[in-house]
Amino acid sequence: MNTTAVHIENKARKKKNFLPYLLVSPYLLFLLVFVVFPVLFCFYLTFNKWNIIAPMHFIGLRNYSRLIHDRLFWKAILNTLQFLLLHIPLQLTVSLFLAYLLNQKIKAAAFFRASFFMPVIVSGVVVTILWQQLLGFDTGIINRFFVSLGLGKVGWLTNPNIAIYSIAAMATWKNVGLYVILFLVGLQTVPTQYYEAAKMEGATRWQQFYHITLPMINPTIFMVVILSTIGGFNLFIEPYIMTGGGPLNSTLSAVLYIYKQAFQYYNMGYSATLGFFYAIMIMSVVVLQKRFIEKEI
């Protein structure tokens, strides 16, 4: 009797100690299967040649040397950087401007906010199909508008010097509503007394904006830069649908190239190498940005 009672109590205590681990076990299992194993396996794949069907074979650092000499990969990275070059500043200025307008005391603010937000929630697939038509050379609305103004047609998606910027503009149109909301939250944290004090001193609106608003919303600005950077590095579906990476590979994004290497050419080892390298690159850029930001604030 006595021993069973002790036994039961022990069991209960054990159960109690065990319980938290049981509760976190879904995450631990997920971590093991979908995070830890993939990272290790991806690293292992970078030293192998593998098309999934035939057995893997070890090729040392050949994938890495191939990466270094792969002009198309570097072009894809360059394309992605060109995309960011327009996307980040455009996103930042447009969203800050719209948030600033919305932050005045206006009627129908909810309507304006919702209309800016509409593209954010809609699938990128929809937005891309839509803009493919709007940007079309002959039948696109934008070129028709240009022609009606007496201007020439522009090869928004067919001119290799322009296409990636067209996609950057479209991506900005899609995402800007989210950043308007983030800036709006940021702007509302600025104490109104600051503006009142500045007004007493005779500061113009521009001076108020430059000397009070901007410094106060610095954290939001940097957050928007980091989020747009990460989003931009993951550019995939827009060029996949719109241009397939063309014309002349001018819109081939890094993720699209990695995808093609793996799931069109079945170069699993090489694609893993590209993915591994690219991920380290993204993390380094974000860490650098964060460093820079912490210094600034």
Added chain:
Amino acid sequence: MDKKNTFRKILLYVALSIAAVTFIYPFLWMIGASFASMQEIGKMNLWPSHPSWKNFVTMIAKIPIWRSLFNSLLVAAFTTSLVIFTGSVVGYALAKMRFKGRQLIFYIIVFTMSLPFQVTLIPNYITIVNLRLVDTYLGLIIPFAVSAFAILMFRQAFQGLPQALIDAARMDGCNETQIIFKILWPNIKPTIVTVAILSFIGSWNEVLWPLIVIRNEQLMTMPQLVTLFAVGGRADAQLGVKIAAAVLLALPVMIAFLFFQKHFIQSMASTGLKD
């Protein structure tokens, strides 16, 4: 002075209206174009002179769009439920229980959140192949069933609740699952709504992963099917048909947005504000 202010106000509304038109007009044009004939699509009119369902009829005949709608709803619903369940359970343990390794797990979650998916993409595909989950719903659901972001959201929400609530429930003989789902859940409704919206939208809009693990047209998600329809050349000659597919894909989310606008905006904004 007053005159200047009125002028400013007018300018403000003009600017906002131009912006609103820039965001809304393309969608309205898209809806109109889905009812338009080939010849009329290129025009700037919002509504075609001879509207017809022809584009939709052609599209529905070519691809299993209703099946894909069902697939997307099913996958998004299951993914969202699992994310909420695992997020609550793990978040509760991290917030309200003391055990060895608790801090470590928390740091691991934060760290792995910033891991770019390019690293895990191919290995995860291999895992799905080995688990024989290619061309199954589970292949679309399982890799997204646990979300680090959801765990952190729930952890934070539970931390804000008083310990007394839990102690009282335990006195009444509740076990931990009852505590989480019966006692604590009613107190963190906004968090549940936020996680639900984000995870549903995320699952609904995911394209890359379905493109990799689903080959059977009957099992494709809606964005995947529409994507392959748009790039596959089958719809190339007929812009209207492509646009009709895009309209059907956009409609469910747009309607949900019109109803739960405030929740949508707050939820989406919280992804950025969490850092």
